[in-house]
Amino acid sequence: MFEYGSMTLAATTLPEESAAPAAIIDELQSRIRSMQATKLDSRLLPTHPALAELLPGGGLKQGAMYSIGSPASVESSATLLLALLAGPSAAGSWCGVVGVPDFGIEAAASFGIDLDRLVLVPAPGDQWLAVTAAIADVLTIVVIKPPRQASEGNLARLSARLRQRGSTLIVVGSHSAWPQSEAMLSLSQSSWTGIGDGAGHLTARQVTVTVSTRAGGRPRSARMWLPDPELRFARVETPQTHLRAVG
Amino acid sequence: MSLITRSMVLWVPDWPILASLRVEPLRVEPLPANAASAGATDAPLALIEKGLVFACSAAARIEGVQRGLRVREAQARCTDLIVRPYEQQLDSRTFETVITAIEELMPGVQLVRPGIAAIRSRGPARYYGGEQPAGLALVALLESLGIPGARVGIADGPFTAEQAARTATSAYRVRVVPEGASAEFLGNLPVSLLEDPVLITLLRRLGISSLGEFAALPATDVLGRFGPDGAHLHALAGGLDSRPIVAHQPPDELDCVVAFEPPLDRVDQVTFGVRASADDFVQRLVASKLVCTTLRIEIETELGDYSERSWLHPRSFTASDVVDRVRWQLQGSGEVDSGLRSGVSAVRIVPEVVDAIGNHEVGLFGAGPDERIHNGLARVQSMLGHEGVLTAVVSGGRTLADRQKTVPWGDRPLLPRSNLLPWPGQLPLPLPATIFAAPHPVFVYGADGTDVVVDERGRFSSAPSRFSPATGKDPRQITAWAGPWPIAERWWDAEAALNASRFQVVDDRGVAWLLVLTRRATGSSWAAEARYD
Structure with a gap:
C-alpha cells in the first residue's frame, strides 16, 4: 500500500540527463522489478539457515524460480539442491523432482528429506513442461532439469502459474539459466576432507556458494560445509581476528 | 416346541x-x-x-x-x-x-x-x-x-x-x-460332543458322562453355575436347539465383463468401450455400500493372449481411475494411440479387495491436502503411464542401486531386503547425491599410464592417478583417493553374483566420484557409479 508513494517519488526523481534511451529503459525496468519484488506479498518457505542468509529476501520465496549451476560449470551440484530441499521438506512440504533420473534417494534421506513426501518423475520425455506445471499445481517445491531451452512464452506462462499457485521451482542442469529466476546459485572451490592418498574416506566438504540475483547487484557468496562431518549444512566459521589498539 | x-x-x-x-x-x-x-x-x-x-x-x-x-x-x-x-x-x-x-x-x-x-x-x-x-x-x-x-x-x-x-x-x-425324540436320541451320547473343553472336563469330574445326564440337571441351576453359554449347551444336550437356519446369501456379482465383437485393436477404442461399464461397475459397488481398493484387470485378445494384473489404489477407485488402469495395462509403455498386437476381445474388471464405503467417505471439509496431491499426481500418471510417477524407499543392500528402490505412486512398497539390518560393506557416509541411472564406463590409469587392475585378493597394480570417460574426452587428474573396498556378493548364484572393488576419488576440480571395478567371467571393467557433487 505504501509503495505507491515511493513509486511516484521514484518516478519523479528519474535522472533526466541520461543520454541513451536503452540505458533509461534498463534502468527503469530494473527499478520496476525491484519494486515489484518488495510489493509482492511473498511468503517464505522454511529454508535452511545456512542458505537463507544468502538468498534474496532471506529464504526461498513461494511462487518464485531459482536456478542451480551455470552453463559454464559442467557439473551442477546435487548436494546444493538437497540442501535447498531439506528445510521445506523437514517442515512438512511436499517435493517433486522432475527429469532427474540420477537423484540420490538415500543421500536425500540422510540429509533430512522426508521420502514419504518426495515424488519422482524421472522420465517426463517431451511433456516435461506440462508435467512440471501439473506437479507445481499440487506440490510445494518442484525441481526440474530441462532437457533443452524452453521458449520465452512457455516460461512466462509457467512462472505466472507458479506465482498463482505459490509453488517454488528450482531449475537444475545445463539449461537452467532462465531469465525469470529469482536467484542463481552456484558452487565453486570445492575441497574434500577425510580422504588422503589411498587412505581414509570422504567425510566433509567445504565449498563456496555464490548467489547472484535477477535484479542485478553484487553476488553474495559464503564459504560453507556441504556437508560437514555430521552430515549437516553450516557456514564455515572463519577465525575472528581481534584488533586491539596498542600504544 | x-x-x-x-x-x-x-x-x-x-x-x-x-x-x-x-x-x-x-x-x-x-x-x-x-x-x-x-x-x-x-x-x-x-x-x-x-x-x-x-x-x-x-x-x-x-x-x-x-x-x-x-x-x-x-x-x-x-x-x-x-x-x-x-x-x-x-x-x-x-x-x-x-x-x-x-x-x-x-x-x-x-x-x-x-x-x-x-x-x-x-x-x-x-x-x-x-x-x-x-x-x-x-x-x-x-x-x-x-x-x-x-x-x-x-x-x-x-x-x-x-x-x-x-x-x-x-x-x-x-x-x-x-x-x-431328540432328548431320547442324545441321551446316550457322550458329553464330549459339546465342544467346550473346560465344561466337558468339569462335567466329567462331576460324574456326568452322557448328554442325557447333563440334560437332567435343572436348567436354572445350570444357568446360575455356568452362565448363558453353559445354559445354551444344556439346551442343546436336551434336544432343545432353538437356533434357526439362516440361509446362505450368495455374494453379489460385482465383476464387470466387457466383450468386444468384433475385437478392437486400438487402445483408445478399448478404453472408450470400457468407460460406460466402468461407471456401471463403480455404481454397483456404491449400491452395495462398498468401494474397491484393489482391482484385477484381465484382458483377452482374439489370438488367445491373456494379460492379468492387480492394481492398487491409495484410496478407492473411481470410474476414471478404472479406465486409466485398463489403458495403462493395454499400452504398457507405448503411446495412447498405438496399435495392439492383436484385437482385444474381452476386458474383465474384478474387485479383489473391497472395503465398506463408510471408511472412505470424504470429510465435510474435504479430505485435506493429500487428496489434492493425489489427484494432481494421478493426472500426471495418466499422461506418462503408471510407472511415470514414483515414490522412493530405502531398501537393504550393499550397492547403491540395491539400496534405493522406487515404487509407482499408489502402489505399496515391497522390500525384499530389510533396511534395518546392518549390511556390513556398504559405503560410509556421506552418500553420493548423484547416482547414475546407468553407470558410465571409464578408464582409470596409474601414474605410469597403464590401466589400474585389482586382483581377487584386493592387490592393485598401481595407484590411480588419472581417469577419463570411455569416450576419452575430458580426462581428470586424481588428487586424492581411497580404496579398494572389495565387495563379493552371492557367489553361489551366477546370475546375481557381484565381485567388485570400489574407489572414492577426488578430481582436480574438487568433485568426488565413486569408481567401481567389476570383475566378471568375461573380464573386468571400470565404471563411474556415482558422483559426490
Whole structure:
C-alpha cells in the first residue's frame, strides 16, 4: 500500500540527463522489478539457515524460480539442491523432482528429506513442461532439469502459474539459466576432507556458494560445509581476528 | 416346541482330505500287487497344521494316524504317509461348489463349516414325500458330484441333526430322529460332543458322562453355575436347539465383463468401450455400500493372449481411475494411440479387495491436502503411464542401486531386503547425491599410464592417478583417493553374483566420484557409479 508513494517519488526523481534511451529503459525496468519484488506479498518457505542468509529476501520465496549451476560449470551440484530441499521438506512440504533420473534417494534421506513426501518423475520425455506445471499445481517445491531451452512464452506462462499457485521451482542442469529466476546459485572451490592418498574416506566438504540475483547487484557468496562431518549444512566459521589498539 | 426348526444336516466325512484330493489329485503309481485297488482316495494322506495332523484319510487312519499327532509320529506309524499342508481357504472354496449344487436342488442352505451344511427339512420333505426320501435325494446329489460317503441326519434343531448324521452308518446313510425324540436320541451320547473343553472336563469330574445326564440337571441351576453359554449347551444336550437356519446369501456379482465383437485393436477404442461399464461397475459397488481398493484387470485378445494384473489404489477407485488402469495395462509403455498386437476381445474388471464405503467417505471439509496431491499426481500418471510417477524407499543392500528402490505412486512398497539390518560393506557416509541411472564406463590409469587392475585378493597394480570417460574426452587428474573396498556378493548364484572393488576419488576440480571395478567371467571393467557433487 505504501509503495505507491515511493513509486511516484521514484518516478519523479528519474535522472533526466541520461543520454541513451536503452540505458533509461534498463534502468527503469530494473527499478520496476525491484519494486515489484518488495510489493509482492511473498511468503517464505522454511529454508535452511545456512542458505537463507544468502538468498534474496532471506529464504526461498513461494511462487518464485531459482536456478542451480551455470552453463559454464559442467557439473551442477546435487548436494546444493538437497540442501535447498531439506528445510521445506523437514517442515512438512511436499517435493517433486522432475527429469532427474540420477537423484540420490538415500543421500536425500540422510540429509533430512522426508521420502514419504518426495515424488519422482524421472522420465517426463517431451511433456516435461506440462508435467512440471501439473506437479507445481499440487506440490510445494518442484525441481526440474530441462532437457533443452524452453521458449520465452512457455516460461512466462509457467512462472505466472507458479506465482498463482505459490509453488517454488528450482531449475537444475545445463539449461537452467532462465531469465525469470529469482536467484542463481552456484558452487565453486570445492575441497574434500577425510580422504588422503589411498587412505581414509570422504567425510566433509567445504565449498563456496555464490548467489547472484535477477535484479542485478553484487553476488553474495559464503564459504560453507556441504556437508560437514555430521552430515549437516553450516557456514564455515572463519577465525575472528581481534584488533586491539596498542600504544 | 414350535421354536425348534426341524433340520436336515449334511455331513461329508474327512472333507479337508476330499477337498485337497479334488484340487490336487494324488499321482499314485499303480503298484503291481494292488494295482486294481489303488484308487486315489485310498492312499494314506495327512494334512498338517502347525506341525500336527489336522485331518487324515481312511487309509491313514487304519495305519494308526489320528488327528493331533505330530508329523514325525504319524510318519513313523505309517511310513508311506503323504503329507500336505492344510489350507483352510481351499477347504471353504471347494465346498462352495457343493453349496451351489445343493441350492439348485433345495433352497435355503446354511454353511455351518466346510464339510457340514444345514437345510430346513420342511420344504424338501413335503416335495420328496417324506424326510427319508429327501435325505436320500441329497445323498444322491453328492454322489453325482463325485463325493462319496456323505451322511444326512434329520432331527429337531441343527445340533441334534448333526449328531444324527454323524451316527448314520455307511449302509443307512440317512438317519431320521422322529419329532420330539431328540432328548431320547442324545441321551446316550457322550458329553464330549459339546465342544467346550473346560465344561466337558468339569462335567466329567462331576460324574456326568452322557448328554442325557447333563440334560437332567435343572436348567436354572445350570444357568446360575455356568452362565448363558453353559445354559445354551444344556439346551442343546436336551434336544432343545432353538437356533434357526439362516440361509446362505450368495455374494453379489460385482465383476464387470466387457466383450468386444468384433475385437478392437486400438487402445483408445478399448478404453472408450470400457468407460460406460466402468461407471456401471463403480455404481454397483456404491449400491452395495462398498468401494474397491484393489482391482484385477484381465484382458483377452482374439489370438488367445491373456494379460492379468492387480492394481492398487491409495484410496478407492473411481470410474476414471478404472479406465486409466485398463489403458495403462493395454499400452504398457507405448503411446495412447498405438496399435495392439492383436484385437482385444474381452476386458474383465474384478474387485479383489473391497472395503465398506463408510471408511472412505470424504470429510465435510474435504479430505485435506493429500487428496489434492493425489489427484494432481494421478493426472500426471495418466499422461506418462503408471510407472511415470514414483515414490522412493530405502531398501537393504550393499550397492547403491540395491539400496534405493522406487515404487509407482499408489502402489505399496515391497522390500525384499530389510533396511534395518546392518549390511556390513556398504559405503560410509556421506552418500553420493548423484547416482547414475546407468553407470558410465571409464578408464582409470596409474601414474605410469597403464590401466589400474585389482586382483581377487584386493592387490592393485598401481595407484590411480588419472581417469577419463570411455569416450576419452575430458580426462581428470586424481588428487586424492581411497580404496579398494572389495565387495563379493552371492557367489553361489551366477546370475546375481557381484565381485567388485570400489574407489572414492577426488578430481582436480574438487568433485568426488565413486569408481567401481567389476570383475566378471568375461573380464573386468571400470565404471563411474556415482558422483559426490
